Amino acid sequence: MSKCPAVTIENVHKSFGPVRALRGLDFTIQRGEFFGLLGPNGAGKSTLINALAGLVRPDSGKLAVMGYDVESEYRDARKRLGVVPQELVYDPFFQVRETLRFQAGYFGLGREVEPWIDELLDALDLMDKVDVNMRALSGGMKRRVLIGQALVHKPPVVILDEPTAGVDVELRRQLWSLVKRLHGDGHTIVLTTHYLEEAEELCDRIAILDHGGLVALDTKADLLARGISKTLHIHTSERARNLPPALADKIKRITEDYIELSFSLSEDSVMEVLDTIRDAGVHVIDIRVEEDDLEDVFVQLTRDARQ
Amino acid sequence: MTGCLWLFWKELVRFGKVSFQTVLAPIITSLLYLLVFSHVLEGRVDVYEGVTYTAFLVPGLIMMSVIQNGFANSSSSLVQSKITGNLVFVQITPITYIEFFFAYVAASMVRALMVGSGVLLAALLFVDLSVYSVLIIFLFALIGSAILGALGIVAALWADKYDQLAAFQNFVIMPLSFLSGVFYSIHSLPEFWQSLSRINPFFYLIDGFRFGFFGESDVPIRISLGVCLAALIVLSLVTLSLLRSGYKLRT
Structure with missing residues (x-):
């Protein structure tokens, strides 16, 4: 298990009624990679991410995070995975620090996590909002809390599902700076984005999905050098x-x-x-x-x- | 603390933040029932021998508030998390479906027992209550709140919108709790309505709970206890099975 890939996707199929959302996806993401997952709307990116997070059950195939099967060993797999969802979802009952503290608690983390929560709040520029209710935050700030929630248990693999959608330029720059830092610290980053220049700037390797299938999987340089024109x-x-x-x-x-x-x-x-x-x-x-x-x-x- | 305890704690903090609505308001509502019904019906309704109508009413009102608040806590919290989407933050954690069940049911029990205790304490200002068995009182309060906590999970899993949950509350929980003998002994009803009451599981909760105060009940306490325990076990198994299968949670 010590040398297993960060993410393993083996011949994964998933249909929703007549719609074939994933058609035999089969690839791996290595540890420490900055991996881009691109594709038009409806390509299957979110279905794949949800399957990795255990929110969607594939019809067939195998998915693993750091070698742990996401179904049979879901507890181990989930401890190693952080997901920043695409939608701005939050619990309106809680304040920023409470949100992060409860999230860490769900992973069984005790007081030892509190310095890390402070560090995250600082890195996400939320220190002056710790006691503010989630409802009162701007969209960009809510997005930062979502990122904090995904990182609160220090997962080695972090999936960001279009984290910069609807985010202003300044915040986008801050987010990428943070994500680059995480990558530098050894986290495996999987990014889906509609902003292709972001993938071009950040990702080492890129998979392009369309209609649930893999259209291309290559390093960024090779993809760009495909000699199209x-x-x-x-x-x-x-x-x-x-x-x-x-x-x-x-x-x-x-x-x-x-x-x-x-x-x-x-x-x-x-x-x-x-x-x-x-x-x-x-x-x-x-x-x-x-x-x-x-x-x-x-x-x-x-x-x-x-x- | 484990993930389960944190989820339980989160649920407590959640209803604690709106305690006027979740704890105080149901206590006041029950007291209003007590004041109005006891004033209007005292001496007009035959209950147990040597028991005033107001004293008879109090355990029924307590159990009704336990039933309604046990259901309201798990159902409203879960349906809100499900519809707004923030439930995903629990679903992507290592918390098992069994831990999830216990956290939600236990939080519902705490709220239901807090409201029930509040109604009891407030009622004691107006009426003298005898206690036949503290153990039975506690046992039925615990079983009742747990049954309704589990039923709240089932309803919230089933409901795709708030309207459906409200329908469940208004067309199932409310009629069953009102027609369960809170305000009367079923022996004062015509035969048909007595028979109908006997298929209402809430009737056994209230009848057993009332036995804990007066040592008297409409049906033998062993039957009430058996029906309530069976209901708890069956409902818990159904709820666990729905959670395990990911019903309306995982596609």
Whole structure:
């Protein structure tokens, strides 16, 4: 068990009536990874997270957290898992510190946890709100308490289900700073987000789900280098004419002094493109290469999967 | 403390924060019943020999408040957590379904017994009560509050909205508790209504509880105790089975 993955997902299927929410998902998340779980709405991300947390029972397959089966060894699995839910849910009867204290209590933690609760409150910038009722907090503050609740038992694996949805820029920056710190401290982080730039910035490895299936699972670098396309912006001294058909097909836009063309990373070369333009008698003033970002890769992969 | 004890403690703190509504208000309501009914009906309703109507009424009112508050505590807390979604914070912890059951039922029992004790203490200002067996009084109060705590869990699991829970409370709990012999001895009813009362489980709770005060009851105490214990066991098993299966909690 000492070298088992942080999260094991083995051939997991789940249907809700006629809807197949998970279709044979099968992958692992290693210890210490910052793992991104991406996909459009309805892809199965939340179902997978809920299955790991024990809120959804898979029809078949196996799920484990730090080697502990989430069904047969659920007590051990849950002690090692912290989940920040997507919805802003809270108990309106309690104040901030009470909320965290009770949550720690549910994990059987006694007084020894109190310094850690103080540390969390400080890190989440909630120290001046400890005695405020949950109802009176802003959305961003409630979100921070949710994160505190997920971390209160110091779980080695933390799942954040779209934690920055509806959160302002400043708080988002603070949250990522905290999550990066947790990752630095050795926690395995699993993140779902709609903000692809966040996944691009933070995650080591990314799984893209669509319609309950795995569309892609790769390191961020490999995913970005899948050779889907680049865009080349070329400023010219005059309008380029008489370009060979092979190049003309790639042109997205052309004006008197500008050419925008897309080309395949694996098949084309920037130098060859420039040589061809020069051979056509056009002087190149400036060029700029724009690579696809994760969003383009994501859109392309999920579109391919649907087709 | 274990997770179960923390959940129990959380439930106590929850109703403690709204104690005007959860403890004081039901005591006042019971006292109003006592004042009105004893004033209107004293000397007009035949009860046990040598027992005044007001004294007869008090144990019934106490048990009725135990029944209603035992049910209200677990059902309202659980349905609220379920509908608002914060129950997820309990569901993702290592707390077992058995611990969950005990925490909710025990908290319901505490509230029910607090309200019941409050009604008793307040009633003692107006009426002299005899005590036949403290043990039986306690036993029926404990069993009654536990049955209703468990029934509250079942109702809250079943209800998808507050309206459904209110319907359960208004169309099941209230009629059964009002028609269980709180205000009268069933021997004063026509035969048909007596028979109907005998299939109402709350009747046995009230009749047994009243026996603890007067040493007299409509049915033998052994039968009341047997029916109430059987109801507790069956209902607990049903509740545990629903919780184990994740009924309306885990999909």
